[in-house]
Structure formats: C-alpha cells, structure tokens
Amino acid sequence: MKSFFKHALRILIFSLILFIILFVLSGIMTPKSNNKDDGMYDELANGVLSEPENTLDVLFIGDSEVYSGIMPIKLWKYHGITSYDCSTSGQQLAYSLEFLHNTLISQSPKLVIMETNAFYRKLSFDDSIIYKAGMILPVFKYHDRWKHLHLNDFNINAEIEYNYNDTNKGYKFVGKANPADDSKYMTASKNVKEITSRNKSYIKDIKKFCDQNDTELVFLSTPSTKNWNYEKHNGVQELADELGVKFIDMNTFADDLEIDWSKDTYDQGDHMNYYGATKVTNYLGDYFEELGIFTSHKDDKKYSSWDESTKKFYEMLARHLDPKDYED
Amino acid sequence: MTLESLLLAGKGKSLTSFFSLSYLLVVLPFSVGLYAITPKKWKKYSLLFLSYLFFWLISGSLIVYLFITTLSIHYLAIWIDRLNGQQKLAAAGLGKDERKIVKQEFLTKKRMIVFLGVVIHIGMILVLKYSAFFTTNINTIFKTFGIGITLQIPKYLMPIGISFFTMQALSYIIDVYRGVIKADDNLGRLALFISFFPQIVEGPICRYSQTADQLWNAKQITYKNLSYGAQRILYGALKKYVVADRLNLLVKNVFDQKQEYSGPIVAFAAICYTIQLYMDFSGSMDAVTGTAQIFGITMPENFARPFFSKTISEFWQRWHISLGAWFRDYIFYPVTTSKRMKKITSASRKKIGNHYGPLLAGSVALFCVWFSNGLWHGSAWSYIFFGMYHFVLILTGNMMGPIVKKFNAKFHINPQSAIYKGLQIFRTVILVIIGELFFRAKGLKAGLKLFKKMVTDFSLPDLSKLELGIDKYDLIIVAVVLAIILFVSILNEKGICVRDSLSKKPTAVRWLVFYGLILLIIVCGAYGFGYKPVDPIYAKF
Numbered sequence: 024m025k026s027f028f029k030h031a032l033r034i035l036i037f038s039l040i041l042f043i044i045l046f047v048l049s050g051i052m053t054p055k056s057n058n059k060d061d062g063m064y065d066e067l068a069n070g071v072l073s074e075p076e077n078t079l080d081v082l083f084i085g086d087s088e089v090y091s092g093i094m095p096i097k098l099w100k101y102h103g104i105t106s107y108d109c110s111t112s113g114q115q116l117a118y119s120l121e122f123l124h125n126t127l128i129s130q131s132p133k134l135v136i137m138e139t140n141a142f143y144r145k146l147s148f149d150d151s152i153i154y155k156a157g158m159i160l161p162v163f164k165y166h167d168r169w170k171h172l173h174l175n176d177f178n179i180n181a182e183i184e185y186n187y188n189d190t191n192k193g194y195k196f197v198g199k200a201n202p203a204d205d206s207k208y209m210t211a212s213k214n215v216k217e218i219t220s221r222n223k224s225y226i227k228d229i230k231k232f233c234d235q236n237d238t239e240l241v242f243l244s245t246p247s248t249k250n251w252n253y254e255k256h257n258g259v260q261e262l263a264d265e266l267g268v269k270f271i272d273m274n275t276f277a278d279d280l281e282i283d284w285s286k287d288t289y290d291q292g293d294h295m296n297y298y299g300a301t302k303v304t305n306y307l308g309d310y311f312e313e314l315g316i317f318t319s320h321k322d323d324k325k326y327s328s329w330d331e332s333t334k335k336f337y338e339m340l341a342r343h344l345d346p347k348d349y350e351d
Numbered sequence: 352m353t354l355e356s357l358l359l360a361g362k363g364k365s366l367t368s369f370f371s372l373s374y375l376l377v378v379l380p381f382s383v384g385l386y387a388i389t390p391k392k393w394k395k396y397s398l399l400f401l402s403y404l405f406f407w408l409i410s411g412s413l414i415v416y417l418f419i420t421t422l423s424i425h426y427l428a429i430w431i432d433r434l435n436g437q438q439k440l441a442a443a444g445l446g447k448d449e450r451k452i453v454k455q456e457f458l459t460k461k462r463m464i465v466f467l468g469v470v471i472h473i474g475m476i477l478v479l480k481y482s483a484f485f486t487t488n489i490n491t492i493f494k495t496f497g498i499g500i501t502l503q504i505p506k507y508l509m510p511i512g513i514s515f516f517t518m519q520a521l522s523y524i525i526d527v528y529r530g531v532i533k534a535d536d537n538l539g540r541l542a543l544f545i546s547f548f549p550q551i552v553e554g555p556i557c558r559y560s561q562t563a564d565q566l567w568n569a570k571q572i573t574y575k576n577l578s579y580g581a582q583r584i585l586y587g588a589l590k591k592y593v594v595a596d597r598l599n600l601l602v603k604n605v606f607d608q609k610q611e612y613s614g615p616i617v618a619f620a621a622i623c624y625t626i627q628l629y630m631d632f633s634g635s636m637d638a639v640t641g642t643a644q645i646f647g648i649t650m651p652e653n654f655a656r657p658f659f660s661k662t663i664s665e666f667w668q669r670w671h672i673s674l675g676a677w678f679r680d681y682i683f684y685p686v687t688t689s690k691r692m693k694k695i696t697s698a699s700r701k702k703i704g705n706h707y708g709p710l711l712a713g714s715v716a717l718f719c720v721w722f723s724n725g726l727w728h729g730s731a732w733s734y735i736f737f738g739m740y741h742f743v744l745i746l747t748g749n750m751m752g753p754i755v756k757k758f759n760a761k762f763h764i765n766p767q768s769a770i771y772k773g774l775q776i777f778r779t780v781i782l783v784i785i786g787e788l789f790f791r792a793k794g795l796k797a798g799l800k801l802f803k804k805m806v807t808d809f810s811l812p813d814l815s816k817l818e819l820g821i822d823k824y825d826l827i828i829v830a831v832v833l834a835i836i837l838f839v840s841i842l843n844e845k846g847i848c849v850r851d852s853l854s855k856k857p858t859a860v861r862w863l864v865f866y867g868l869i870l871l872i873i874v875c876g877a878y879g880f881g882y883k884p885v886d887p888i889y890a891k892f
Contacts (some may be wrong), residue, residue, distance in 0.1 A: 028575070040862070040866070113881065115880070117880075148373045148377070151371045162873060162874065166874050166878075
C-alpha cells in the first residue's frame, strides 16, 4: 500500500509539471492578434472580435451556409442593423459555442441566429475532447503554430490585439451560378431525423448561454437542396419546440422567397450564391423590421465605419458583377 | 431504437486506431481499471469480456464471424485430439504393420478435419474479401472473349481483423494436427487467445504456444509493467502522430491525385510512403505490445529493425515477422517437405548440385508463399504484383548466391567489410522502396506509370510552385524524429533495451526524456479539432 501511494504521488507530480509546461506553452502558442499572419484561424469569422464594444445587433453563427447566404452589409445598408457572420466551413457546434463565448465578452446582440445545418454534423468523441482540451490549454488548438512563431509570441503576458476587421463582415462573395436539381427538394415527410445527443447537448449549452446574456436565440435554415430535407426540418422543429426557440426554415417557403435553383446557387444547391444570398438577406431584413426590436444606427456617428465598409463592399461587387445585378 | 444502437455495436470504428483518444482515454483506462479491480482468479474472464466488448464496438453484428471461427476451431481441434486417443486404443497390442495401417487411417481422418477447418476459414475470407475481385476479373474475361454475361459483383461487410484472427485460428488447428500443441478443452482460453483486444485489429499473428497461457494465467498489474507499457505506447504515438500522419498528406497528393509529378517527386513520395508505412504499422505494434505489457503479457515482436537488412530475404525476417513466420510454417515448409517435392529435390540435387538442387522445390514453395502474401494484403493485382516482385527478388538472391561468392573471391572483395554491408543495406532499402511504390499505388497500372515516371523523368520541379501538403518545417521535424528512432534502433540492434537503460537513470533525466517525447507529440503531431485522422494502414488488411 505504501508503494501504491508512492507511485500515485509520482504520477501526480509528473502530471502537474506537465500541466505547468503545457500552460506556459499555451501562452506562447496563442495568437497575439486576430490576424491570420499571427496564426489566428478563420480570420474572417474572428474579425468579429475587432468590432467596437456593444455595436452588434445580430450575430449569425453556423457553417458555410451562413457566410454564403447572409450579407450583413445589406442589412446595414437597408435597415441600419449591424450584424456579423461568425461562420466557418464545416463548423462544429462546439466551435459555434466558442464563437459565442468569445464574441459575447464584448458584444450584447439582441439576437443570435444559428444556422441549423451544423445540427446534423457529427462531432466525434476525439474532436470533442480535443476541442475541450484546446479551451483549457490552447496549445492543443494552436500547436501547429510552432512553425511560425514570432519573438513576441514568447511574451506570454502580452494582450491579444484584435486589429483585423473584415469589411464584408464575414460574408464570402460568390457570383457564379451552378444550377441545382430540385425535383426531390423538401418532399413532405413526417419522419424525424434525430439530432445526436452530443449535438443536442451543445445546442442546449448555446441556448443556456444566450439566456444568461439576455440574448434571444433563433434557429435558421437557409435554402439548400443538398443539405436539407423534411426529416431534418422535423428534427430541428422538435428541438426548437422543446427549447422554446423560434425556428425559421426558409426551405419550407423557398418558393415564396422566389429562390430560382437554376440561378441562385453556386454549387448545385449546396450553398446560395450572391443572388440567392440577396433574397435570403432581404427576407431577414424584413423579418427584423417586423420584430420591431431594432433601431437604425444609420444616423449614429459611432457606426460610421459601417458606411465605409458598405462602400468597399459595393466596390467589390462592381469588380465582379454588372451594375444591374447589385444596384437598387 | 434498435438493440444495436443501444449497445453501441459497431459505433467504435475509431477504436481501430490505438492512438485515437477514444482508445487512449476511454477504452484503455476502462480496461486497465476493470482488470485491476477484478479479483485475480476472475481477471482472465475480464480480459475475455473486454476483448469481446472491443470487437463488438468495432464490428457490431459482424462479431458472429469471430464466434464461428472460435467455435469451429475449438471443436475441430478437440475432434482431432479424440482421434489421437482412439488411434492409441486401436493401435494397442497390434503389430508394426497393422499399427502402420491404423496410423494411416487416422491420419487421413485428421487430415480431413484440418482440411475442413481450412475450407471453412479460408472460404470465409475468400467470399468476404476476394469475391468482388474474382467476379470483376471473370467479367473482364467474359468481355474479352465476347461472352455476353456480366456477373453481379457481390458486396459483403467484412469484420475488422478477420485476416489476422483467422490466421491465428488456422495456426492453432494445424499445430494441434501436427502434435505441436494439444487441443485446448477450455473454450474460454482459446476464445481469449483468438480475440485478445489489442492484437485483433493489426496483429501480431500469435501462436497458441506464445500467448494463450500467458493470457489465461492473468497477472496483477505492476507499476513496472504499467510504466513500461505506457512508454511503449508513447513511442508508438510519436511514430504515428509526428512521422506517419505528417507524411500522409504528401503521399496522398502524389499517389492519389490525377496530377502528374516528375520522377524525383515520385521517388521522394515512394521513400516517404515507405517511412509512413513503417512508422504507422510499427507504431501500432508498439501500442499493441505496450497495452499487452500493461496486463503483464509479452507479445512477440513484429518488427526487428527491418531497414538494417542486407538482403530482401532478411528484410522479411525483420518486417511483419509474425506474417512471414506464418507463411514459412504453414505454406513454405509443407510444400518443400511434401513427398513429391522431396523426390524432385533429391533428383535435382544429383543433377545440378547441392545449392541449386533444393532451389527448385524451394522456388515452388516460395512462389506459393509470395502469391499468398500478395493476395493476403488485398484483393487487387497490384498486391499480387507486390508479392511476385518480392518472390523474384528473393529467388534471384538465392540463384546469385554462389556467383556473388565467386566474384567476391576473385576480386578480393571482403563481404564482411562495413562498406560492403552498407552497400547491401542501401540496395535492399532501394528495392523495398520500389516494392512499396507498387503497394501504395492505386492499382497496378498506376504503379507502373509512377515507376516509369520515376526512372525516365528526371526533370527537377520548381519547388516554389509545388503544393505537396507538406513544408520544410514538417520535413525537419520528421527528420529529427527519424534520427531519434534510428538512435533507438541502433541501440536495440546492439541488444540494449532502451527502457531498461533509461530506468537506471536519475528521475530528472527520465522525466526530461518523457516530457520531451510528450511535447514533441503534442506540439508537432498531426492532429487537431476537425482533423480527419489517418486510419491505421494495416487495419484494412
């Protein structure tokens, strides 16, 4: 028994020292800004961290369906509402929760709109462990940065500078069209596609976190013939009802939105292109107006940078599109 | 909700990698914990339970194949044993000639039983693993000869590890038939020997005499075994995470993409794949051996520094040792010692001498071994080619032996000199790399195309424009870890056990080494959130 405690103590000390080393390494590996050059992943989405404090009305979180389908600049231009696409390719719900945690430190959006495509993305056990380990010790998240460390990375007490901002506010422009086959799109069904218990648990955590921050959570499914069907709609609706969350499934009224599947998608129905995104964004703008909870910031000088971003956004559109496609 | 989804059957496919977190953080600690708290006399049952639970998790309902194998082999072996007893009774009191007749009668019966066992198990593998390959080839033949028949290509779900546990099972029944071991009347012991969870995915292919008793006479977990086992797993993780998986991107880009690369890049990718395969497979074996060691079980080693080999023949005695030994004992020897082959050998000895005489029978046996070896790795012509490639190399080595000897003597070349040995090793490594190029290529045609590129296109690519998925930092870190592994291998080759030597060092030195290894894996390993881990290469065989 004596030797058991001796060995247990030895293992404990070994682990403790290892933890301290990893803690120091985490300080070194953590990017010192939200800039890609400083090692920040998903620079566009993390651009949200440089938005001035408490200036965002709406936060969109989710996978590529968000950055392809929602244009915050248009919501600003036509409604004076500030928003940001915190979206990344193949975003896992654990990552969505992390975005929310990081963003709500400095922002108090009235709405958090969560795209539901990620609800059905499987999160492996290994991924969930690595994710959690990365939250505690960022060396597990940023370990690959060993290749590109700068001298100032070794100053582990350095403040992180959020100096990168995306003028498109997380939106990624794609103008081309690649038609979709919508013959089997949203065929009526009463079957329910189950959301995994691990994913449900993350969604519940997100809901809880929103409640704690007095932010309303809304589920949103943007039109997609490839990713969406009625079984998934039913699954999300069930969960939305259970959590008391509003669920807007644009797939159930894609015709009303006048989505033209021969023109509004760039990858055969997987994602919206610019034209599809315009229709989705217009609908959201009208929806926000209807809610009546937002006041336009258009005349507020504090938000003047949004006008500069709008100018750059339209300059970008002008480089890719005919004026008739983007002018009012 | 089905029973399967309730019990997570087949949901643990990631467990086939012994370096997955689900294995290292859940399965392994759970297994060690359960084993540790189980009273000594029940420990063997806890190991059996854990092994079947593991197989259930990775294979789901396909566990039925494991049951079929275990039960059939168990009862067939007992049947052989009973015949041995009956033979003794029948022969008691008989004269020499009558005894011979009785012996022959029983031998025929026993052979029939072994044959039945082989037919059941090889048949099962042929159907599950090779029927699609055979059907595709039959369809090609039909098409070539204008026969208007197209057979439907069958698709079967194959349990993970079937190639490994079937070979263990067959070795058991053949050894019982040969009288090397006695049939085990304890079904539990046999079941544990066949299913022991660390070895069932990628081997090593153990013999009954090597592990069955060790497993059944389960020991207490000791601090030394726990620490040695953990160190071995850590060493394997270093190979897998930092070398094998880091090289995978480059290998995939060159071998799997449609883009054509110049000869030097193909050659470099073939070298990288050879390293990847070795690090992946031997890394997994480190995890298997390490896990077994935690339970106090000594597994046979599957690798013995293969890249120190001076000939291809030697290489295969050092690489995937348990597979080579299986083919040697259950294919090579039976063929060379068969009556017909013995006759051929003795006749040819008289005509072409003592060296080349036995080569004829040996070559036939060698052909059978390498044809089986190629096919064992997979149902594709590229694997058969891989087998034949090594058959030709070994055969050439055997044929050239006396000529090289004479040549060396004539030109006063000392085959024991370091330079000579170094050149032999270099030649062997080159030949192995060429073989692995065909092994990795997506089909024989692709392999031949890559090989042609490698030996005809010497144009140097513009490295600044190349996107191989790997950068100079990756190559540096891979080189550093390979240097560590080379250092350990040299010590092992000299008979020094690194873990024993390390255990004699002061705690500070030991811990420094362990922290170094752990940090190398954490910082430089290929892993991350959303990263798709590379499946263990040998698990698919």
